[in-house]
Structure formats: C-alpha cells, structure tokens
Amino acid sequence: MLGIIANPISPDGAAALASALQTNSTVKELDLSSSCIADVGATALADMLKVNKTLEVLKVPSNSIRLAGVQALAVALRHNTTLKVRREDGSPQCHRPFLQS
Numbered sequence: 001m002l003g004i005i006a007n008p009i010s011p012d013g014a015a016a017l018a019s020a021l022q023t024n025s026t027v028k029e030l031d032l033s034s035s036c037i038a039d040v041g042a043t044a045l046a047d048m049l050k051v052n053k054t055l056e057v058l059k060v061p062s063n064s065i066r067l068a069g070v071q072a073l074a075v076a077l078r079h080n081t082t083l084k085v086r087r088e089d090g091s092p093q094c095h096r097p098f099l100q101s
Contacts, residue, residue, distance in 0.1 A: 001029040014041025018048035021055065029057040042069030046076035049083070056084050 009017070014037035021027065037045070042065045045058070065073075077083065 001031070002027045003031040004035055005031055006034040008036040009041075010036055011038050011040030011044070013037075015044035018044040021048050022051050024052055024054050026054065028054060029059075030055060031057075031059040032063065033059050034062040035060075037063045037065070039064075039066055039069035039072075041065075043072040046072035049073070049076035050079040052080070053082055055080075056082055058083060 004017075009032070014032065014035065018041075021030070032041075032045075035041075037060065041063070042060065045060070046069075049055070049058070060073075
C-alpha cells in the first residue's frame with residue numbers, strides 16, 4: 001500500500017507518480033486522498049490505469065477533481081480490469097472494476 005495522504009503532491013507530482021506506476025508490479029493500493037492532484041493529476045492517473053494491471057485499489061477523494069478528470073478516469077476503467085470495489089473496511093463488495101472514492 002502506498003499512501004500519500006494530505007500531502008500536496010500537486011498535479012505534476014501525480015503525473016510523475018502515474019508515469020512510474022505504468023510498469024508497476026508491486027503496489028496494489030494507492031491512496032492519494034487530499035493530495036491536490038486536480039484534473040491534470042486525475043488524467044495522468046487515468047492514462048496509467050489503461051496499462052497498469054497490478055493496482056487493485058485507488059483512492060482519490062478530496063482532490064478537486066472536476067468533470068474532465070472524472071471523465072478521464074471513467075474512460076480508463078473501461079480498459080482496466082484489476083480495480084475492485086471495496087468498502088472502507090477493505091472487504092470486497094463486488095468484482096466489477098471501479099474507482100474507490
């Protein structure tokens with residue numbers, strides 16, 4: 001689990017992290033709660049999700065992600081089959097790919 005919570009990494013930091021995670025084979029959970037990633041960071045994460053086959057949980061609440069970022073993430077979920085819906089206690093809720101918020 002990689003947690004960068006309440007750490008203002010900015011959209012550029014999120015883009016750098018997303019680039020590194022494109023070839024990730026270790027990190028299964030990423031929590032970027034309250035990290036100021038905005039639409040640019042969300043779009044970079046979306047690009048990563050199209051190719052990453054390891055990440056199972058992505059948390060991005062409280063990041064000022066607006067419509068453009070949400071749309072990019074939604075499109076990415078069509079390509080990603082590894083993300084899973086989970087309740088906050090970590091229990092699987094279903095097997096459909098989903099972005100946790």
